[in-house]
Amino acid sequence: GAGVSQSPSNKVTEKGKDVELRCDPISGHTALYWYRQRLGQGLEFLIYFQGNSAPDKSGLPSDRFSAERTGESVSTLTIQRTQQEDSAVYLCASSTPRSEAFFGQGTRLTVV
Amino acid sequence: AQSVAQPEDQVNVAEGNPLTVKCTYSVSGNPYLFWYVQYPNRGLQFLLKYITGDNLVKGSYGFEAEFNKSQTSFHLKKPSALVSDSALYFCAVRDVGFGNEKLTFGTGTRLTIIP
Numbered sequence: 619g620a621g622v623s624q625s626p627s628n629k630v631t632e633k634g635k636d637v638e639l640r641c642d643p644i645s646g647h648t649a650l651y652w653y654r655q656r657l658g659q660g661l662e663f664l665i666y667f668q669g670n671s672a673p674d675k676s677g678l679p680s681d682r683f684s685a686e687r688t689g690e691s692v693s694t695l696t697i698q699r700t701q702q703e704d705s706a707v708y709l710c711a712s713s714t715p716r717s718e719a720f721f722g723q724g725t726r727l728t729v730v
Numbered sequence: 731a732q733s734v735a736q737p738e739d740q741v742n743v744a745e746g747n748p749l750t751v752k753c754t755y756s757v758s759g760n761p762y763l764f765w766y767v768q769y770p771n772r773g774l775q776f777l778l779k780y781i782t783g784d785n786l787v788k789g790s791y792g793f794e795a796e797f798n799k800s801q802t803s804f805h806l807k808k809p810s811a812l813v814s815d816s817a818l819y820f821c822a823v824r825d826v827g828f829g830n831e832k833l834t835f836g837t838g839t840r841l842t843i844i845p
Binding site for chain 2: 653663671674709715717719721722724
């Protein structure tokens with residue numbers, strides 16, 4: 619596609635439920651990032667995939683968070699047993715090596 | 731490890747005046763530097779980048795940034811601010827040739843242009 623696509627755009631879930639967020643990167647982009655942005659705040663790094671290298675998971679806030687990427691294609695971010703503090707916009711970005719990253723529109727997650 | 735600092739959470743500028751949004755960085759290898767803008771309820775948009783070459787780089791919407799290696803800075807500038815420039819601005823760095831070269835963002839600066 620022409621840009622980074624994220625789905626769903628909005629997700630409301632009950633506390634304790636699991637959620638799965640999806641990111642379709644730009645074709646040919648070997649690098650993929652997930653960030654979290656709380657309302658009016660900065661970007662919190664979550665995880666970085668680069669080609670076939672082991673992902674950098676140093677930003678995942680707890681073991682409730684996990685992410686996978688199939689080759690250089692789709693990525694899913696899974697949050698288990700959601701908590702209210704998980705409410706945020708989750709942003710995905712992709713890039714070619716060493717270039718600027720292009721962002722999707724994000725998934726707004728609300729945990730009630 | 732690489733890091734980026736945006737020392738000002740908020741910058742206010744009168745319309746028509748020049749604006750500067752500050753950014754400093756720390757890397758072990760070579761810095762690739764980027765600026766992004768986020769308008770309300772919108773995703774992040776790429777503005778400009780420094781990879782190599784001229785220290786002054788020009789980008790979208792009339793913005794430019796100056797790479798200063800000795801001061802490890804990459805400040806964003808515009809000669810004449812518009813009200814429509816009001817947004818959240820993020821500086822980012824890649825530490826090239828060292829480590830995994832992930833893109834690291836600063837905490838953001840909220841720019842408000844006062845009519």
